[in-house]
Amino acid sequence: KNEVEQSPQNLTAQEGEFITINCSYSVGISALHWLQQHPGGGIVSLFMLSSGKKKHGRLIATINIQEKHSSLHITASHPRDSAVYICAVTNTGKLIFGQGTTLQVKP
Amino acid sequence: DAGITQSPRHKVTETGTPVTLRCHQTENHRYMYWYRQDPGHGLRLIHYSYGVKDTDKGEVSDGYSVSRSKTEDFLLTLESATSSQTSVYFCAISPGGVRDTQYFGPGTRLTVL
Numbered sequence: 001k002n003e004v005e006q007s008p009q010n011l012t013a014q015e016g017e018f019i020t021i022n023c024s025y026s027v028g029i030s031a032l033h034w035l036q037q038h039p040g041g042g043i044v045s046l047f048m049l050s051s052g053k054k055k056h057g058r059l060i061a062t063i064n065i066q067e068k069h070s071s072l073h074i075t076a077s078h079p080r081d082s083a084v085y086i087c088a089v090t091n092t093g094k095l096i097f098g099q100g101t102t103l104q105v106k107p
Numbered sequence: 108d109a110g111i112t113q114s115p116r117h118k119v120t121e122t123g124t125p126v127t128l129r130c131h132q133t134e135n136h137r138y139m140y141w142y143r144q145d146p147g148h149g150l151r152l153i154h155y156s157y158g159v160k161d162t163d164k165g166e167v168s169d170g171y172s173v174s175r176s177k178t179e180d181f182l183l184t185l186e187s188a189t190s191s192q193t194s195v196y197f198c199a200i201s202p203g204g205v206r207d208t209q210y211f212g213p214g215t216r217l218t219v220l
Contacts, residue, residue, distance in 0.1 A: 042211055042213045042214060043199075043211040045210065045211075048207075090205065094205070099148075100149055
C-alpha cells in the first residue's frame with residue numbers, strides 16, 4: 001500500500017464545475033504539499049500546509065491532521081486548470097509523493 | 108522563478124554508457140534533490156544534498172551517484188545506464204531546508220536504448 005494515496009486517479013469536469021481532489025496518507029508528516037504539473041511541463045508548488053486551510057485565487061487546500069487527509073478544491077474550473085495534481089508529504093525531511101490525479105476540464 | 112536549470116533537457120544514450128545530468132541553481136540554497144518520474148510510480152527520490160560534499164541516498168539510489176563540489180551545482184551520474192533508468196529526471200531545491208517548499212527544475216528526459 002502506498003504511503004500517500006490520491007483519489008480519483010482521473011477526473012473529467014465541465015468548465016465552471018467545482019472540483020475536489022483527495023489525498024490520504026499513512027505516515028507522520030511535518031507538512032503536506034500540493035503540486036501541479038501541466039502536460040510536458042514542469043512541476044509547480046501550489047500549497048504547503050501543516051494545518052487548517054489555505055486559499056490562492058480559485059484554489060483551496062485543506063488538511064485534517066487527525067484524519068490524515070487533505071483536499072484540494074478548484075472553484076469555477078477552467079480548461080487551463082487541466083493538469084496533473086500531485087499530493088506529497090514531508091516525512092523525516094523527505095518528500096513522499098502520491099501517484100497524481102489527472103484532471104481534464106472541458107470547455 | 109527559483110533559478111533552477113537542468114542540462115541536458117533531452118538525452119538518448121545506449122545501455123552501458125555513463126551519463127551525467129547537471130542541476131544548476133543561482134540562489135545558493137543548501138538543499139538540493141534529484142527525483143525520477145515514471146508512469147505508475149510517480150516521483151521518487153534518488154539522492155539529495157544538504158550542502159557542499161554532503162549528500163545522502165533516497166529510496167531509489169541503486170545505479171546512481173551524485174556529487175556536489177559547489178553550492179550551485181548538483182550532478183547526477185548513471186554509472187552504467189540501463190533501460191530501466193529511462194525516465195524523466197527532476198532536480199529540486201528547498202530554500203528553507205527540509206520543511207520548506209521545494210522548487211523544481213524543468214526536467215531532463217533520458218532514454219536509454
